[in-house]
Amino acid sequence: MEKAYELFQKLPDDLKREVIDYIEFLLEKKAKKKHGQLKLTWRGALGELRNKYSSVELQHKALEWWG
Numbered sequence: 044m045e046k047a048y049e050l051f052q053k054l055p056d057d058l059k060r061e062v063i064d065y066i067e068f069l070l071e072k073k074a075k076k077k078h079g080q081l082k083l084t085w086r087g088a089l090g091e092l093r094n095k096y097s098s099v100e101l102q103h104k105a106l107e108w109w110g
Contacts, residue, residue: 051062089101096104 051059054062089105092101092104
């Protein structure tokens with residue numbers, strides 16, 4: 044960590060700001076990963092429409108319904 048701090052101190056101010064921005068980005072990215080995996084509780088929700096529409100038609104209908 045000392046080496047990283049020494050290198051950071053040698054940077055001009057504009058590059059220091061970029062490093063800080065990147066560190067903040069990495070922290071946000073890590074925080075988002077902690078939310079867990081995507082749950083597929085919606086899977087099969089359109090099952091009753093299976094015989095009425097093809098899978099492609101269902102995709103188009105879903106887009107229409109979402110607005």
